[in-house]
Amino acid sequence: MSYKKASEINEKIGWRDITPGCNIYEGGTSVTVETGDWRTMKPVINWDKCKQCLLCAPVCPDMSIPVTAEGKRGEFDYFFCKGCGICSKACPFGAIEMVKDEK
Amino acid sequence: MGIRERLSGNEAVAYAMKQINPDVMGAYPITPSTEIPQYFSSYVDNGEVDTEFIPVESEHSAMSTCIGAEAAGCRAISATSSCGLIYMAEMLYVAASDRLPITLAVSCRALSGPININNDHSDAMSVRDAGWLMLFAETNQEAYDNYLQAMRIGEAVGLPIMICQDGFITSHAIENIELVETEKVREFVGEYKPEGGLLKAPMAVGAYATPAFYMEAKRQQAQAMMDAKEVIKKVGAEFGAMTGRTYGLIEKYEMDDAEEAIVIIGSSAGTAKEAIKELRAQGRKVGMIKVRSFRPFPSEEIVEALKGVKAFAVMDKDDSFNGHCGPMYAEVAASLYAAGVSGPKGISYIYGLGGRDVRVESIQHVFADLKEIAETGNIGETYRYLDVRE
Numbered sequence: 001m002s003y004k005k006a007s008e009i010n011e012k013i014g015w016r017d018i019t020p021g022c023n024i025y026e027g028g029t030s031v032t033v034e035t036g037d038w039r040t041m042k043p044v045i046n047w048d049k050c051k052q053c054l055l056c057a058p059v060c061p062d063m064s065i066p067v068t069a070e071g072k073r074g075e076f077d078y079f080f081c082k083g084c085g086i087c088s089k090a091c092p093f094g095a096i097e098m099v100k101d102e103k
Numbered sequence: 104m105g106i107r108e109r110l111s112g113n114e115a116v117a118y119a120m121k122q123i124n125p126d127v128m129g130a131y132p133i134t135p136s137t138e139i140p141q142y143f144s145s146y147v148d149n150g151e152v153d154t155e156f157i158p159v160e161s162e163h164s165a166m167s168t169c170i171g172a173e174a175a176g177c178r179a180i181s182a183t184s185s186c187g188l189i190y191m192a193e194m195l196y197v198a199a200s201d202r203l204p205i206t207l208a209v210s211c212r213a214l215s216g217p218i219n220i221n222n223d224h225s226d227a228m229s230v231r232d233a234g235w236l237m238l239f240a241e242t243n244q245e246a247y248d249n250y251l252q253a254m255r256i257g258e259a260v261g262l263p264i265m266i267c268q269d270g271f272i273t274s275h276a277i278e279n280i281e282l283v284e285t286e287k288v289r290e291f292v293g294e295y296k297p298e299g300g301l302l303k304a305p306m307a308v309g310a311y312a313t314p315a316f317y318m319e320a321k322r323q324q325a326q327a328m329m330d331a332k333e334v335i336k337k338v339g340a341e342f343g344a345m346t347g348r349t350y351g352l353i354e355k356y357e358m359d360d361a362e363e364a365i366v367i368i369g370s371s372a373g374t375a376k377e378a379i380k381e382l383r384a385q386g387r388k389v390g391m392i393k394v395r396s397f398r399p400f401p402s403e404e405i406v407e408a409l410k411g412v413k414a415f416a417v418m419d420k421d422d423s424f425n426g427h428c429g430p431m432y433a434e435v436a437a438s439l440y441a442a443g444v445s446g447p448k449g450i451s452y453i454y455g456l457g458g459r460d461v462r463v464e465s466i467q468h469v470f471a472d473l474k475e476i477a478e479t480g481n482i483g484e485t486y487r488y489l490d491v492r493e
């Protein structure tokens with residue numbers, strides 16, 4: 001038998017197909033896990049207030065604030081953002097507002 | 104033809120380990136299983152095996168060592184008893200849920216307190232729901248034979264396996280034994296070739312399972328335990344073809360026409376056979392079911408063997424302290440109920456705790472009780488202690 005890939009394991013999988021002990025037979029699979037699913041509050045950026053000081057990006061625990069090669073931050077990566085709000089606290093210009101996440 | 108020897112049960116198990124030559128042993132000594140890692144460490148020191156022997160600071164670490172090694176794709180073993188086994192308890196569950204076929208030799212001993220180093224089954228029975236396969240031996244020969252079959256069984260279903268024997272009674276007593284030639288052992292046991300393994304390719308062992316996945320993992324684990332019944336019988340038959348000593352889930356002794364029977368585990372089955380021989384000579388239709396595989400529990404086989412008797416006693420060398428019966432009685436009674444068998448009247452006997460001697464007369468006392476129940480139909484107290492002073 002061959003084991004299911006992490007990308008094939010989701011909440012529809014039956015007991016016969018799940019990997020033994022939920023072992024994962026490959027590496028680097030955390031990129032497939034949508035931790036954004038856990039979010040209740042969501043950061044929203046006001047580009048008019050953002051000075052591109054980049055204090056927000058290094059404090060993000062989920063690498064959800066991408067920074068370009070030119071040194072500019074981009075839009076939040078909501079696939080991983082858990083809505084912790086650290087970026088909002090770190091922003092000296094009040095450019096990041098935490099709002100209720102409507103799904 | 105095998106090699107005739109005389110060995111203690113501990114030495115026989117250590118010798119089986121040497122013949123198999125596993126990859127890793129993680130162990131911490133505790134009476135009465137201490138001799139197993141002690142003998143084995145001599146084999147390691149003498150260069151007779153290639154095993155990495157890892158002496159650790161506790162049984163919890165011994166089992167953790169085995170989990171790491173087995174997850175890496177190695178054959179990992181340990182040995183323990185009593186408090187050592189329950190100190191491992193947390194990791195026993197992890198080994199089973201991670202589906203790692205570790206082999207653990209258990210020389211069964213009472214649990215504290217009162218503090219006691221002698222034999223009963225309180226240690227093994229206290230971890231009976233950990234998800235391990237559990238085979239019990241009556242004699243030194245069976246302890247050795249069970250050990251040689253253990254890895255084949257565990258690896259086939261992906262579950263860890265305990266090879267239990269009675270502390271001191273078989274672990275330290277020396278008996279005649281027939282060993283299998285080492286080359287035959289290696290051929291029988293074969294190489295361990297797991298599909299995955301930490302040393303082979305990247306993998307995560309012991310993942311977190313949210314409520315959306317945990318139950319599916321457990322259902323699959325339960326299936327492995329069910330599947331093990333056929334594997335144990337198949338491996339036991341193959342072992343019989345090699346040695347002449349065939350094994351199943353249970354052993355029936357004088358059960359064909361038995362009207363009164365006991366269900367028992369371990370060395371006391373030998374004592375019971377003597378008691379039954381004497382009673383049979385007096386014309387009594389008595390018999391015994393010896394449970395070899397406690398996990399998986401041989402429900403169907405026990406029901407089939409017991410359904411025709413008038414009265415039976417389930418002998419537990421430990422107590423559940425549930426206020427009404429021993430643990431094996433509960434499982435036997437549940438098996439009969441589930442099969443719709445209500446004819447036989449059954450009692451639970453707690454016996455042999457903390458090394459209390461189990462004599463031929465002790466077993467005959469149980470059969471005297473069963474005779475009375477069979478004749479009068481009056482079952483009386485179903486929760487009884489054997490050979491306890493009033």
